[in-house]
Amino acid sequence: MKRLRIERWSGQLLQQQPRRTPSRPCCLRQKQAALYASSTRFSSTHAGASSEDLIFEDGEEFGQQEQQTRYNSPPLEAASSSSKLAALHARLGLSPNLPLQTMARTLVDASADSNLDFNNASLAQLGGSIMSYHVSEWLLCTYPRLPMTILFAAAYAYSGPKTLQLVGKEWGVETAAAPGEEVDPGFLQFSKMQPGQGLPNGVGSVRPDRHGFYRRGMSSRVVYDDEFGDTISKGHEENLPLPTEHAYANFVKAVVGSIYLHSGSAAAKAFVKAHILSRHLQIATLFQFKEPVRELSRLCAREGFEYPVARILSETGRASRHPVYVVGIFSGKDKLGEGQGPSMQEARTRACVHALKAWYLYSPGSDVRVPSDMELRGAREWEAVHIDMGEVIH
Incomplete structure (x- = not known):
């Protein structure tokens, strides 16, 4: 053994x-x-x-383990289960024709996902054009005598990046800390600029007179620049980090573009009127005259009015330290404006400014018809709006 x-x-x-x-x-x-x-x-x-x-x-x-492909934005399937996205869709009162997948795409900026099939670049381009069209036609028909500089400033106040950022925040849209596929589709996703990082500057401009010795006048701003009269830079990459206000502006424009595609032009116009044009803007505060007395005299000469004359309407405390003079500007028997000041010269200048503002802020009414009203069915015959000769050149 x-x-x-x-x-x-x-x-x-x-x-x-x-x-x-x-x-x-x-x-x-x-x-x-x-x-x-x-x-x-x-x-x-x-x-x-x-x-x-x-x-x-x-x-x-x-x-x-198999390495899964990571995406720069949430998948389309996640839009159906996002409560934030559904709440935003209901809060804006959007039509059921606009799916949640398209709504999720409006929240993905080109700086977060460079794929044009998943970001909001194309929708923002379309929505920006529609928004600029409705804002411009409303301003031109409501205030037909506005100078171009005031028209650019008013358009920027209604549909500029800072205003659209306020609109987006009022809708309850929050920004994501960083873009990615794991982010809830209800957050605004874009590549944020780091503290101390400068704005991305484009290489050159699309203007043909970009050399320094050319004069950048108002006529060239209308032809070559954007809807706000600012130069358009070229060579700017869309996937670079951008400020928060530009990301919000692209989102709001993309929402307008998606409404236009899924619900039609009438729904897009109603949306712009309800969320953009309903905001109150004091256009009178945008004016700034260098030589109001001279400009008023040129205006009266162009329109065939009598030469403007300043007359003292009332005064008090002439011999005191704080006198007050009330001066009126008259063209014949018609009073064009009135102003007051501590001196007769100051009161005369303010009266001329008041007369110029009264001329430029002429409006046929807030319910004036615009050209886009003719797109509606059963619209009555079009009546031509008032077209002014333009601002005074002096």
């Missing part, structure tokens, strides 16, 4: 076993050289076939 060695058994049991990695069904084969290797040894030191002797037919080792 063969004698057994207990200490050898205990060494085999107490020896640390190699850790097994989780495996999956996989076909593997050994090399031909390994099949005719030496005979199998019944020893605890034999580790079996080495990793060099194994060929994985699927090209992967045991336990290796």
Whole structure:
């Protein structure tokens, strides 16, 4: 009878076993050289076939996880389960024709995802054009005598980036800390600028007279510049970080563009009128005259009025330290304006400014018809609006 060695058994049991990695069904084969290797040894030191002797037919080792493709924006499937996105859709009172997937796309800026199929660049371009059209036609028909500088300033006040940022925040839209596929689709996603980082400057301008010795007049601003009279830079990459106000502006414009595509032009116009044109703007505060007395005299000469004359209407405290003079500007028997000041010259200047504002702020009424009203069914015959000769050139 063969004698057994207990200490050898205990060494085999107490020896640390190699850790097994989780495996999956996989076909593997050994090399031909390994099949005719030496005979199998019944020893605890034999580790079996080495990793060099194994060929994985699927090209992967045991336990290796597949690397999933990461996206820069949330998938479209996540829009259906986002409560923030559904609440925003209901808060704005949008039509059911506008799906949540399109609403989620309006919240992805081009700086977060450069893919044009998933960002809001195209929708913002369309919505910006529609918004500028409705704002411009309303300003021109409501205030037909506004100078171009005031018209640019008023358009910027209604649909500029700072105003659209306030509109987006009033809608309850919040920004995400960083864009990514794990972000809730109800957050505004864009690449934020770091503190101390300068604004991205475009290389040159699209203007043909971009050289310094050319004069950038008002006529060239109307032809070559954007809807606010600012120069259009070229060579600017859309995926660069941008300020928060521009990201909000692109989002609001994209919402207008999506409404136009899914609900029509009438719904887009009603949306712009309810959220943009309903804001109150004191256009009288935008004026700033350099020579109001001279400009008023040129205006009266152009319109065939009598030469304006300043007359003192009342005064008090002429001999005191704080006198007050009330001066009126008259053209014949018609009073054009009135102003008051601590001196007769100051009161005369303010009266001329008041007369010029009364001329430029002429309005046929807030309910004036605009050209886009003719797109509605059953619209009555169009009546031409008042077209002014333009501002005074002096």
